[in-house]
Amino acid sequence: MSLDIASVRFAYRRNTVLQGVDLSVAEGGFCALLGPNGSGKSTLTKIIARVLKPADGTVAFAGQDLLAAPRRDHARVVAYVPQSGAAPFEQTVREAVLLGRTPHIGLRPTRHDREVVDDAVDRLGLTDLRDRPLSQLSGGQAQRVLIARALAQQPRVLLLDEPTSALDLRYQIETLQIVRSVTREEGVTALIAIHDLNHAAHFCDQIVLLDGGRIVADGPPAEAYDPAVLSRVYGLDVLVNHGENGVEVRPSALEPAPGVIGAPAAAGARTAVAAR
Amino acid sequence: MATPLDSADTVGSPRAGAPPQTDVAPASPGAPTGPGGGGGGDRPAGDRPTDDHPAARPRAAWAGRTAVLWTGTAVAVLVTAWCVTAGTSNAGFLDVWRSIRLAVLGGTLPADFAQTYSIITNLRLPRVLLAFAAGAALSLAGVVMQGLLRNPLVSPFTLGVSPAAAFGAALAILLTGGSAGSGSWLVIGSALGAALAVSAVVLGLASAKAMSAATLLLLGIALTQLFEAMTAALQFVADENTLQAIVRWTFGSVNDANWNDVMVVGACAVLALPLLLWFARDLNAIAFAGDDAAKSLGVNVTTVRVGLIIVSVVLAAVVVSFCGVIGFVGLVGPHIARLAIGADHRYLLPFSFLTGGLLLVVADTIGRTILAPSVIPVGIVVAFIGAPIFINLILTRRAAQ
Numbered sequence: 001m002s003l004d005i006a007s008v009r010f011a012y013r014r015n016t017v018l019q020g021v022d023l024s025v026a027e028g029g030f031c032a033l034l035g036p037n038g039s040g041k042s043t044l045t046k047i048i049a050r051v052l053k054p055a056d057g058t059v060a061f062a063g064q065d066l067l068a069a070p071r072r073d074h075a076r077v078v079a080y081v082p083q084s085g086a087a088p089f090e091q092t093v094r095e096a097v098l099l100g101r102t103p104h105i106g107l108r109p110t111r112h113d114r115e116v117v118d119d120a121v122d123r124l125g126l127t128d129l130r131d132r133p134l135s136q137l138s139g140g141q142a143q144r145v146l147i148a149r150a151l152a153q154q155p156r157v158l159l160l161d162e163p164t165s166a167l168d169l170r171y172q173i174e175t176l177q178i179v180r181s182v183t184r185e186e187g188v189t190a191l192i193a194i195h196d197l198n199h200a201a202h203f204c205d206q207i208v209l210l211d212g213g214r215i216v217a218d219g220p221p222a223e224a225y226d227p228a229v230l231s232r233v234y235g236l237d238v239l240v241n242h243g244e245n246g247v248e249v250r251p252s253a254l255e256p257a258p259g260v261i262g263a264p265a266a267a268g269a270r271t272a273v274a275a276r
Numbered sequence: 277m278a279t280p281l282d283s284a285d286t287v288g289s290p291r292a293g294a295p296p297q298t299d300v301a302p303a304s305p306g307a308p309t310g311p312g313g314g315g316g317g318d319r320p321a322g323d324r325p326t327d328d329h330p331a332a333r334p335r336a337a338w339a340g341r342t343a344v345l346w347t348g349t350a351v352a353v354l355v356t357a358w359c360v361t362a363g364t365s366n367a368g369f370l371d372v373w374r375s376i377r378l379a380v381l382g383g384t385l386p387a388d389f390a391q392t393y394s395i396i397t398n399l400r401l402p403r404v405l406l407a408f409a410a411g412a413a414l415s416l417a418g419v420v421m422q423g424l425l426r427n428p429l430v431s432p433f434t435l436g437v438s439p440a441a442a443f444g445a446a447l448a449i450l451l452t453g454g455s456a457g458s459g460s461w462l463v464i465g466s467a468l469g470a471a472l473a474v475s476a477v478v479l480g481l482a483s484a485k486a487m488s489a490a491t492l493l494l495l496g497i498a499l500t501q502l503f504e505a506m507t508a509a510l511q512f513v514a515d516e517n518t519l520q521a522i523v524r525w526t527f528g529s530v531n532d533a534n535w536n537d538v539m540v541v542g543a544c545a546v547l548a549l550p551l552l553l554w555f556a557r558d559l560n561a562i563a564f565a566g567d568d569a570a571k572s573l574g575v576n577v578t579t580v581r582v583g584l585i586i587v588s589v590v591l592a593a594v595v596v597s598f599c600g601v602i603g604f605v606g607l608v609g610p611h612i613a614r615l616a617i618g619a620d621h622r623y624l625l626p627f628s629f630l631t632g633g634l635l636l637v638v639a640d641t642i643g644r645t646i647l648a649p650s651v652i653p654v655g656i657v658v659a660f661i662g663a664p665i666f667i668n669l670i671l672t673r674r675a676a677q
Contacts, residue, residue, distance in 0.1 A: 046568070049568075049571070049572040050571055050572060051568040051571050051572055071571070071574045071575065071576055072574035073574075074574065075572060075573050075574030076574070078572070079572065080568075080569065080572035082566070082568055082569050082572075085566065087426075087563075087564050087565075087566075088426045088427060088428055088563070089423075089428065089563060089564060089614070089619040090614075090618075090619055091564055091618075091619060091620075095564075095618075095619075095620060096564065099560060099561055099564055099565055099569075099573060100573070102557055102558075102560070102561045102570075102573040102574060102575065103573055103574035105557060107553075107554070107556075107557070107622075108622055149565075153573070159572075
């Protein structure tokens with residue numbers, strides 16, 4: 001059982017974003033989608049979430065075609081965590097999480113729906129905030145509400161579109177820990193579009209590197225991070241260290257200067273930039 | 277693969293403090309695991325997303341709104357009944373009740389009650405009920421438009437519905453030389469036709485060009501200006517009598533209410549409520565989560581949006597064609613309801629029905645009693661009441677942000 005994406009193509013009018021993406025994520029796996037801005041990672045998550053319709057290609061989970069299924073059926077399998085944005089109307093945390101039950105409920109939520117919501121609220125550590133209006137939450141808390149909403153959907157596949165970009169370090173780590181524990185404990189397959197290569201290497205089982213709408217690397221972090229490929233994709237020289245705590249990617253520009261002669265030159269260059 | 281995976285477990289498990297639920301991930305040799313181990317152990321326990329919180333979970337917040345809804349219904353019935361009694365000729369609650377009983381169940385009409393009965397059933401009741409139905413319909417339309425366009429400052433007239441209807445009515449009045457009154461079918465049909473036509477154009481353009489809600493609003497503003505200019509042009513060429521008829525129509529009133537009007541407007545409002553409630557779940561998803569997230573929650577956003585906008589346009593157009601231009605109800609009714617019962621459309625829709633209806637009934641009662649025996653059109657009174665409320669809403673909104 002796995003999430004299988006085959007020859008997915010997508011274009012915004014004449015601007016091609018994805019040109020034939022093939023990707024397979026094992027059930028219960030945590031896969032990171034990496035790549036520079038505009039590489040198509042956000043677009044790919046939106047296609048799997050059926051926010052966008054691909055020009056071509058298939059997305060299937062456990063053999064079930066996800067793109068052909070009725071939307072409601074799809075939403076019971078796949079949940080999507082967008083980047084958090086302001087809602088125009090006031091809502092409490094619990095009401096916001098209840099939206100995750102949309103594909104499950106009929107006219108109104110049942111007792112079971114409310115229990116699922118309360119469980120998701122508890123799981124994300126939002127218990128004390130559950131009757132608080134969303135406008136009073138911090139960015140990290142608001143992001144957790146969106147994840148709780150996705151969990152209340154009780155999905156088999158969890159998609160996250162750069163959930164950590166707007167968060168401080170602590171919430172970035174917490175968010176990734178939560179998603180990881182969901183994949184481990186409930187066997188949910190997670191796919192996350194993310195910018196931080198080292199966070200991805202630390203938390204994810206599989207790394208997929210996109211460049212210009214194509215996959216250029218796919219595999220476990222230690223194998224997928226190739227300094228030459230990364231340097232080309234990001235247009236920046238990087239070093240990959242294989243340490244005992246896993247792989248680590250560093251821009252070579254941040255390496256300590258090799259010799260005494262190099263140091264004043266670098267300092268001089270910085271001063272020159274600052275003076276402008 | 278094993279190294280990053282296992283070290284992540286140590287830091288990553290939010291349940292590090294709960295030994296029976298340790299992670300299922302395989303512990304590879306040498307992986308430093310255990311409660312409190314790793315970088316996650318020094319965070320305060322309260323911040324951890326654990327699921328071992330106290331079992332006591334007050335669920336009161338889930339209930340309560342139903343009670344508000346029933347209370348609102350009771351208040352609406354009482355206030356409406358009181359508004360029937362209000363006026364120059366004396367009539368009490370009992371007279372109203374007696375008249376309704378006589379009208380519905382039949383029976384002999386005593387001679388001393390005949391005049392009161394006639395006033396109540398032929399003048400007051402249709403007037404009050406038409407006001408309620410019109411207010412309820414406009415308010416429902418407002419809730420739907422605000423939710424679908426995710427903008428709390430939108431009203432049913434935003435898409436140019438009201439100015440188009442006004443133009444249609446003015447055209448019909450002008451072409452018949454002012455002989456067609458505001459209640460005539462020709463004027464109603466012309467207003468309805470113009471309103472529906474302009475909404476069809478707006479919606480057609482919106483779906484063909486895949487417009488955003490903001491573009492839709494701008495288009496509505498442009499059309500509003502256009503139709504207002506066209507109505508003004510008609511007024512410019514009209515003679516004295518015709519001009520008066522057009523102007524009277526644009527005030528918006530329930531002065532000539534009859535049972536036929538009540539039936540049509542009332543039926544629209546009463547039928548629309550359950551229809552909209554059926555889509556309350558989808559409306560919630562679109563209004564709160566936005567288009568993208570609503571799609572991922574299983575909502576057919578485009579279909580729902582077009583369908584519900586058509587419903588709200590029909591509601592607004594029917595009211596405008598029967599009662600003229602009555603502003604602010606569609607804007608303020610939903611806001612008052614939102615303050616009272618929250619923004620969940622499952623409760624907001626019926627409650628807006630009540631607040632909009634009540635607002636217009638009360639405004640009309642004030643309009644016909646404050647300077648009695650002369651009657652101020654409800655469209656004017658409601659603007660006097662609605663504008664301060666709306667300004668207050670805008671100012672408090674600013675302050676809250």
